[in-house]
Amino acid sequence: MPVTPIHFGEQERRLYGVFHAAERRDGNAPGVLLLNPFGEEAIRAWRACRVLAERLAAGGAPVLRFDYYGSGDSGGNDEDVDLAGMVRDTQTAHDELDAVCNKRRYVWIGVGLGGAISLLASQDGIKGLRHQILWDPVLNGKEYLRSLAQSHAIFVSGERRTNPPATELPSEALGFAISAKLREQLLSLVPPDQLSADLRKLDIISIQSDSIKVALKRAVTASSINISEYNNITESWNSDAALNAYYVPSGIIKYIADRVGSA
């Protein structure tokens, strides 16, 4: 099914997205918003997100995937990327999706840092958003910065640094600049204490530390959110080897498609 690339948002903050129209009528199917990871990870995840969007659209769910300002085909430069901006862009993208398909229900799927953005952008409630799927979510910004610094050092030098400086705060990672503003915001990023009061379902797909899941479950326990986990992960999308091998994690995509399609 052909896709519809679009520009949307304010003229001064022009965003690029790709809309996948639902391929069959399903009044119960939700609209789906895909939230990218950061930087090079968005490039590595691109194919999987495209395949996922196609799968969801084939199942009757319209999908919008988009690039934050300063990334992908959206306007702006690396230095324009910051967490608050990505949150605003997500809300803009949701409004665009809602304007196009006018659904009663929506699902957000956040990959990598997109997982944190999904939670942040929905804290005060988003029309129709009751279900979020967090795929390898980044919820501890300090740890994430450290891992970016290490990944960058390994990539550029070709050797493993086992003990990167404890205070290393990268100004770039894997081909992308990290502004001082983004760095500050990431240093403050921690797993949330509370989630959106409107949230009813939360899926976690992660091979990362249990601390992420523990933190999310703690935030969930006080509410009536139904939480599910997918742990059957044998390979990661997040590597150059996976990118160059055209790797698409079909098990995860099937899981997500099934979860989106569930009542």
Add this chain to the structure above:
Amino acid sequence: MDERIVWFGNVNKLNGVLRHDPRSEPQCGVLLFNAGVVHRIGPHRINVKIAHMLSNLDVATLRFDLAGMGESGPAEAGVGFEQRALNDLAQAIDFIKGETGCTQIVAVGMCSGADHLYRALRADLAFDGVILLDPYAFENRSAAMEDMVSRAIKPDRWMRKARSFLVGNRTNDAAPLAVSEDGQARPLPAKEEFGQTLDDAAKANREILIVYTGFVKGLISKPRHFFETFSAHDFGDHVHIITMPETNHTYTTQAAQDDLLSHLKTWIGERYCDPVADADE
């Protein structure tokens, strides 16, 4: 500077982003397209960064996905991969000329993209200039000797390579000539064919910029290595070589990207732009 999403092409539904000031009629249009498996934004979004830089020179750009890649439509059945790319490039040339009024077309290709542009030169596609980032590289005795000496006086590099080999870590040392960035075999033309192709392009007054990175450091690390290898040819001033031996294949560091953008700005600006068009001056 306006950016708009465009669809073009006769048979293949090709999708791209045209960056162009509709109030101007630029002299030059630049095509940017896929490198390896990455969609049209390029490795580390380099194509978008190049497009932004060139807009300061009033140069129109079209970054697009080849058929079957990115957001473009499926590839045409029955047509080989290499020919399809040539068809797509030819359609992109026609499109950017028609949309912007530009009269000179330059294309930028990285690795597999450079291979496509090499074949475009052989097919005599209507490019006025091409920029080849890590195209085919051929052995040069001076480069090999210099690289060997360089390694010999840095024994820790050998230790790292040995460690890397033993534990299976990735290395960014010069890759074998016949391997692309995704580890796939990269069919090489004969050296004589490569030289003659550039020679023919130069005689047709095409401008060629080649940038070699550390990806081929054992083969070429200085411009003179290239001209030694192809000493039988007189390229005039049409073939310009830049070597960035400390840079990796995809310009991962900000410093490498800044250097690349600076080189491209200078090369394109000197050949295709009026001096007053540079908004930075």
